[in-house]
Amino acid sequence: MQIMNECELPQRPYWPAWAAGLALGVVLLMTFVLTGHGLGATGFTTRLSAWLGDAVVPGWTQANDYLGPMLEGGPVLSSWITWQMLGVFIGALVSAVLAGRVALRIEGAGSSGRSGRLFKALAGGILAGFGARIAAGCTSGLGLSGSAVLGVAGFVFLGAFFVTGLIVSRLTGGGVK
Numbered sequence: 001m002q003i004m005n006e007c008e009l010p011q012r013p014y015w016p017a018w019a020a021g022l023a024l025g026v027v028l029l030m031t032f033v034l035t036g037h038g039l040g041a042t043g044f045t046t047r048l049s050a051w052l053g054d055a056v057v058p059g060w061t062q063a064n065d066y067l068g069p070m071l072e073g074g075p076v077l078s079s080w081i082t083w084q085m086l087g088v089f090i091g092a093l094v095s096a097v098l099a100g101r102v103a104l105r106i107e108g109a110g111s112s113g114r115s116g117r118l119f120k121a122l123a124g125g126i127l128a129g130f131g132a133r134i135a136a137g138c139t140s141g142l143g144l145s146g147s148a149v150l151g152v153a154g155f156v157f158l159g160a161f162f163v164t165g166l167i168v169s170r171l172t173g174g175g176v177k
Contacts, residue, residue, distance in 0.1 A: 010100050011100040011101055012098075012100055027039070028144055035084070038141060038145025038149070039084070039141060040081060040141025040145060041085060041138050041141065042132045042137065042138040043079075043081045043141065044081045044082055045129065046067075046070060046133065047081065047082065048076055049067065050070035050071055051075065054071055108120075120172060139158070142157045143157050143158045
């Protein structure tokens with residue numbers, strides 16, 4: 001499944017790894033300087049879950065020991081992490097459009113089939129999200145931001161994340177092809 005627009009820009013090559021890493025480091029530094037926080041994503045999804053839960057089942061969500069305290073910070077749009085996530089989405093979209101890399105497709109569907117690939121992606125996303133909440137951070141929040149401030153947990157998380165990814169990719173067919 002691939003939808004391409006005829007008037008797209010010509011596809012540009014990816015940045016070299018060193019340049020992308022340097023740019024990510026500058027973005028991370030500026031995030032610390034401008035907001036006092038590092039990068040992160042799972043805090044947004046948790047706040048969004050609390051907000052949606054409060055809209056659907058307010059009594060249960062407010063009484064929940066995990067989600068209830070997140071409602072005290074106000075609506076989801078009042079949180080810095082919401083605006084950070086919107087900025088990441090808009091920045092990624094603009095970057096993809098400028099690089100001519102906007103397409104709706106299922107990566108890896110050729111090797112495991114469309115439904116198989118979607119199932120693997122969903123299962124992986126759920127497990128990664130669950131693990132991120134248990135670890136108290138995701139690859140950007142705990143891994144990048146934690147390592148940037150020399151937090152031992154950040155380095156342990158990144159090592160475990162990469163090793164687990166390598167093992168699981170081999171167990172599930174060698175990753176995306």
